[in-house]
Amino acid sequence: ATPAATMVGSTIAARNGVLFEGGDVLERVREVDAVVFDKTGTLTEGEMRLTDVEAIGGAARADGGAVAEPAPEESFVLSVAASAESGSEHPLAEAIVRGADERGLELADVTSFENVPGKGIEATTDHGDVLVGNRALLTANGVDPDPADGTMARLEREGKTAMLVALDGAVVGVVAAADTVKESAKATVSDLTGRGYDVFMLTGDNARTAAAVAEAVGIDDGNVRSEVLPDGKADVVDSIQADGTRAMMVGDGVNDAPALTAAHIGVAIGSGTDVAMEAADVTLMRSDPADVLKAIRISRATISKVR
Ligand code: ADP
Numbered sequence: 401a402t403p404a405a406t407m408v409g410s411t412i413a414a415r416n417g418v419l420f421e422g423g424d425v426l427e428r429v430r431e432v433d434a435v436v437f438d439k440t441g442t443l444t445e446g447e448m449r450l451t452d453v454e455a456i457g458g459a460a461r462a463d464g465g466a467v468a469e470p471a472p473e474e475s476f477v478l479s480v481a482a483s484a485e486s487g488s489e490h491p492l493a494e495a496i497v498r499g500a501d502e503r504g505l506e507l508a509d510v511t512s513f514e515n516v517p518g519k520g521i522e523a524t525t526d527h528g529d530v531l532v533g534n535r536a537l538l539t540a541n542g543v544d545p546d547p548a549d550g551t552m553a554r555l556e557r558e559g560k561t562a563m564l565v566a567l568d569g570a571v572v573g574v575v576a577a578a579d580t581v582k583e584s585a586k587a588t589v590s591d592l593t594g595r596g597y598d599v600f601m602l603t604g605d606n607a608r609t610a611a612a613v614a615e616a617v618g619i620d621d622g623n624v625r626s627e628v629l630p631d632g633k634a635d636v637v638d639s640i641q642a643d644g645t646r647a648m649m650v651g652d653g654v655n656d657a658p659a660l661t662a663a664h665i666g667v668a669i670g671s672g673t674d675v676a677m678e679a680a681d682v683t684l685m686r687s688d689p690a691d692v693l694k695a696i697r698i699s700r701a702t703i704s705k706v707r
């Protein structure tokens with residue numbers, strides 16, 4: 401495109417909340433043939449709320465013995481989880497702490513706390529040693545997650561993010577949080593698919609939750625990449641691009657920055673972090689997935705003007 405056409409395109413885009421990081425980006429956007437969406441905060445609002453608290457009894461202990469005592473009270477499970485999560489800024493942690501607060505529960509003191517990216521948290525509290533997170537977190541700590549399998553599966557099929565709560569080496573319960581799919585997500589996916597773009601969803605969330613959300617927005621099962629660790633997102637983009645596909649990666653989080661860089665075009669969505677915006681070629685100020693279409697349309701229009 402001529403510098404003048406590029407300037408016009410960029411100005412129109414900016415007025416629509418679509419910021420291109422330079423004129424060459426405006427030209428490269430139209431080369432894209434696949435769009436990869438991060439799930440949380442991109443396709444969904446990213447505002448988690450606590451939906452379920454379940455107590456699990458008779459859990460197997462890390463040392464192989466069985467716990468004889470009956471299942472704890474649900475309020476105890478929530479108090480244990482919320483106390484341990486009180487030092488975390490993860491959206492899931494905030495949902496748990498808010499949920500406990502709304503139920504008027506007292507939180508225990510925390511003496512140590514560690515964040516395990518993509519898995520959960522480990523904390524020592526007045527309740528004891530606590531883990532809150534996914535199966536991988538428990539397994540890595542020698543705690544058997546199996547007693548909660550049925551409960552986890554049921555909640556995950558509902559599209560919720562279910563988290564195991566372990567206390568002193570045994571599962572004591574499950575807490576779940578859910579997010580709302582953004583209003584324009586489904587229409588955007590079907591519009592992109594209709595125009596011939598291959599649409600993918602990428603998430604650190606487990607396979608069942610991912611499948612439920614993908615189904616809600618109309619993304620094909622085979623195009624879902626779940627349980628991706630923060631460091632693995634760029635690798636997933638690379639693998640999608642391995643056959644020459646040019647991917648646009650749309651994400652919002654700190655974790656997403658390497659994936660945005662790996663993609664042919666990296667798009668940071670609105671409410672995202674500064675880190676994501678720095679790594680991005682395009683920023684969508686309105687946090688609306690439909691603006692992906694706007695960016696593509698403006699790019700194509702700008703090009704065709706000079707042809
Ligand atoms: P996403 O890719 O959706 O942003 P993350 O990579 O942050 O997800 O987390 C992946 C998974 O790890 C979550 O679905 C959850 O099971 C677990 N997890 C991460 N952080 C926490 C936390 N603070 N508390 C409980 N579980 C967590």
Ligand code: MG
Pocket residue numbers: 438439440441653655
């Ligand atoms: Mg995220």
